Amino acid sequence: MKFPALFGRIAFSTLAALIGAAFALPLLWFLFAPFNARAELGLAIPDPFTLSNFNTVFGNGFAMQALWNSLIQAVGGVILVGAAATLAAYALSRSSIPGKGAVTYILLLFSSVVSGSAAMVPIFLIISAAGLMDTHLAVILTFAGGLLPTAMFILRDFIDSIPKSYEESAMVAGASPVQAFFDVALPVIRPGIVVIVVWSFVNIWGSFLIPFILLRSSANMPAAVAIYSFYSEAGTPVVTLLAAYSLIYSLPVVALYLFVSWRFGFRFFGGIKA
Amino acid sequence: MASVAFSKVTKSFGEFKAVSDVSFDIGDGEFVCLLGPSGCGKTTSLRMIAGLETPTSGQVMIGGEDVTHFHPKDRNIAMVFQDYALYPHMNLADNIAYPLKVRGEAVSKRHARAKEVADVLKIGHLLDRLPSQISGGQQQRTSLARALVYPAQVYLFDEPLSNLDAKLRLEARGFLNHLQRDMGMTAVYVTHDQAEAMALATRIAVMDQGRIVQYASPIEIYRRPATTFVANFVGNPPMNLVEVEATKDDGKLQLKADGLTIAALPMTDAIGTALAAGSKLTLGIRPEHLDVAGAGAPNTITAPLFANENMGPESLVTIDRGEGARVTARIFTDDHIALGETVTLGFAADHVHLFDSAGKRIPEING
Numbered sequence: 001m002k003f004p005a006l007f008g009r010i011a012f013s014t015l016a017a018l019i020g021a022a023f024a025l026p027l028l029w030f031l032f033a034p035f036n037a038r039a040e041l042g043l044a045i046p047d048p049f050t051l052s053n054f055n056t057v058f059g060n061g062f063a064m065q066a067l068w069n070s071l072i073q074a075v076g077g078v079i080l081v082g083a084a085a086t087l088a089a090y091a092l093s094r095s096s097i098p099g100k101g102a103v104t105y106i107l108l109l110f111s112s113v114v115s116g117s118a119a120m121v122p123i124f125l126i127i128s129a130a131g132l133m134d135t136h137l138a139v140i141l142t143f144a145g146g147l148l149p150t151a152m153f154i155l156r157d158f159i160d161s162i163p164k165s166y167e168e169s170a171m172v173a174g175a176s177p178v179q180a181f182f183d184v185a186l187p188v189i190r191p192g193i194v195v196i197v198v199w200s201f202v203n204i205w206g207s208f209l210i211p212f213i214l215l216r217s218s219a220n221m222p223a224a225v226a227i228y229s230f231y232s233e234a235g236t237p238v239v240t241l242l243a244a245y246s247l248i249y250s251l252p253v254v255a256l257y258l259f260v261s262w263r264f265g266f267r268f269f270g271g272i273k274a
Numbered sequence: 275m276a277s278v279a280f281s282k283v284t285k286s287f288g289e290f291k292a293v294s295d296v297s298f299d300i301g302d303g304e305f306v307c308l309l310g311p312s313g314c315g316k317t318t319s320l321r322m323i324a325g326l327e328t329p330t331s332g333q334v335m336i337g338g339e340d341v342t343h344f345h346p347k348d349r350n351i352a353m354v355f356q357d358y359a360l361y362p363h364m365n366l367a368d369n370i371a372y373p374l375k376v377r378g379e380a381v382s383k384r385h386a387r388a389k390e391v392a393d394v395l396k397i398g399h400l401l402d403r404l405p406s407q408i409s410g411g412q413q414q415r416t417s418l419a420r421a422l423v424y425p426a427q428v429y430l431f432d433e434p435l436s437n438l439d440a441k442l443r444l445e446a447r448g449f450l451n452h453l454q455r456d457m458g459m460t461a462v463y464v465t466h467d468q469a470e471a472m473a474l475a476t477r478i479a480v481m482d483q484g485r486i487v488q489y490a491s492p493i494e495i496y497r498r499p500a501t502t503f504v505a506n507f508v509g510n511p512p513m514n515l516v517e518v519e520a521t522k523d524d525g526k527l528q529l530k531a532d533g534l535t536i537a538a539l540p541m542t543d544a545i546g547t548a549l550a551a552g553s554k555l556t557l558g559i560r561p562e563h564l565d566v567a568g569a570g571a572p573n574t575i576t577a578p579l580f581a582n583e584n585m586g587p588e589s590l591v592t593i594d595r596g597e598g599a600r601v602t603a604r605i606f607t608d609d610h611i612a613l614g615e616t617v618t619l620g621f622a623a624d625h626v627h628l629f630d631s632a633g634k635r636i637p638e639i640n641g
């Protein structure tokens with residue numbers, strides 16, 4: 001290697017390492033702080049190393065119930081979004097309804113409004129008129145409404161890229177449309193559905209505003225809201241407990257990613273021949 | 275096995291007619307090829323037999339029954355797709371056995387049958403592989419096995435060999451021909467490759483722009499093409515077409531074109547009718563009916579040499595009559611032919627085809 005090229009590589013690697021470190025630091029803090037008895041905003045190796053923060057957090061009934069609530073709302077939302085988006089996207093992709101392209105685009109346009117804060121007042125009024133205030137169902141339905149258009153859009157694109165001849169060959173071989181869907185189309189679409197499931201889970205799991213507005217009782221609040229119970233009356237965070245709770249709060253999402261990439265892999269099948 | 279029939283079938287996509295007013299009959303046990311250039315409506319016709327497309331008007335019959343509005347699953351047909359359409363998540367055994375699965379056969383029974391068919395097609399050792407783990411030729415045979423695993427009334431093929439390389443294609447073509455002799459199946463086979471159609475078909479339907487221009491046996495299509503389109507599509511290389519100016523002289527037909535000498539042809543009623551419509555006729559001669567001749571011989575065509583290609587058992591000699599009008603002779607010799615700058619190609623009068631000014635064949639020109 002010539003000297004200038006070598007120098008260039010060293011400079012590039014150093015720069016990349018610095019940028020990497022800048023991103024890694026908060027993550028390291030996030031991993032170390034929960035095990036530190038003293039509240040520190042700087043990065044420090046826990047000394048002494050302790051699990052007492054976790055003890056306190058696990059002893060907090062409200063915070064633990066909130067994690068369970070988050071799970072109910074996220075899983076409920078994911079099932080609704082996954083099932084509805086799959087069926088809707090499949091229909092939009094395979095049928096020849098006139099104007100089906102426009103339908104998806106208009107829905108997509110409005111969806112950014114629905115889950116945005118601008119729509120909070122109407123959503124509040126609708127949910128309250130439906131008598132669903134302070135229920136998990138209210139949160140699940142609102143998220144489903146907000147996430148569905150994007151999920152449909154992504155999935156429809158994915159299904160469009162899968163040759164129709166899969167289902168056609170199944171039907172010619174004697175399968176009904178329903179059989180062709182479940183035996184042939186669904187398994188081929190599955191990688192796309194997995195993407196939707198992970199994406200909507202992460203979205204619901206991390207959301208604060210919608211549950212905060214639609215829920216009343218502390219027994220129904222999800223973790224994103226419960227985090228505020230680790231703030232003192234004066235509004236300053238109790239860093240030690242907050243860090244421990246945050247770590248627990250982020251584990252299900254990490255676990256979901258690991259499970260999905262182990263079980264399905266984030267890959268698309270596509271056709272065998274172009 | 276069953277017969278298939280189209281009766282005045284039209285299929286429009288919006289304003290565009292992909293298939294227009296097509297009628298034909300396919301007898302029980304016949305192997306019919308739909309032959310034509312890309313976009314002429316072959317696949318659309320096949321898909322209407324399968325029920326994957328519904329005609330805009332007209333009827334489709336299978337086994338004498340009107341199936342125009344039947345769902346594909348109720349037609350008892352088998353189809354091989356151009357892209358094979360193998361299910362990527364199922365191994366070969368499950369792929370091949372899928373038609374039996376939807377017919378409610380038990381797993382052990384359908385896998386035994388899949389193995390049987392796979393063995394015949396020499397893919398029996400690959401049954402636990404996924405489609406992505408086998409070669410293109412093996413994928414093609416898998417899709418064929420899936421079509422053959424159950425007894426169907428009609429077998430449909432949509433360019434099943436077009437994704438194979440030349441050598442595999444010849445092999446698969448021979449196998450399909452053997453299969454047809456063996457099973458006597460009713461088959462409709464779509465292709466744009468005239469050699470495939472000639473080799474496999476009991477009858478060929480030549481299609482052009484959504485219509486059937488000729489429906490006849492391969493030999494008939496080769497010997498008596500109905501139009502210049504058919505003449506130019508069938509044969510390798512296709513028939514040479516030379517525009518000629520025709521005049522009636524002394525009760526005989528005189529044909530004139532640059533470099534062409536041809537003895538006057540006897541007049542017939544058909545020629546008379548054609549001449550009345552226009553005097554610009556088209557003379558057709560197949561490359562294999564041309565040979566190098568001495569200058570001054572009676573039936574010849576002369577022009578500067580364009581190409582002289584020796585391909586082993588035969589040579590293709592092409593002369594250029596100007597403005598891209600070329601004439602090719604196919605000469606059966608395994609030796610290189612020494613030629614001068616100008617070449618004269620000769621032909622026998624009874625190998626001449628004549629088409630009227632609209633491109634339609636003038637029948638019986640040699641009496």
Ligand SMILES: Nc1ncnc2c1ncn2[C@@H]1O[C@H](COP(=O)(O)OP(=O)(O)O)[C@@H](O)[C@H]1O
Binds near residue numbers: 287311314317319
């Ligand atoms: N679903 C469709 N929508 C619109 N046009 C179509 C559709 N299917 C086929 N066509 C058109 O019909 C014509 C015939 O198509 P096809 O039957 O596939 O031709 P071939 O198989 O002979 O190449 C083509 O011009 C094609 O673009």
Ligand SMILES: [Mg+2]
Binds near residue numbers: 316317318
């Ligand atoms: Mg086609």
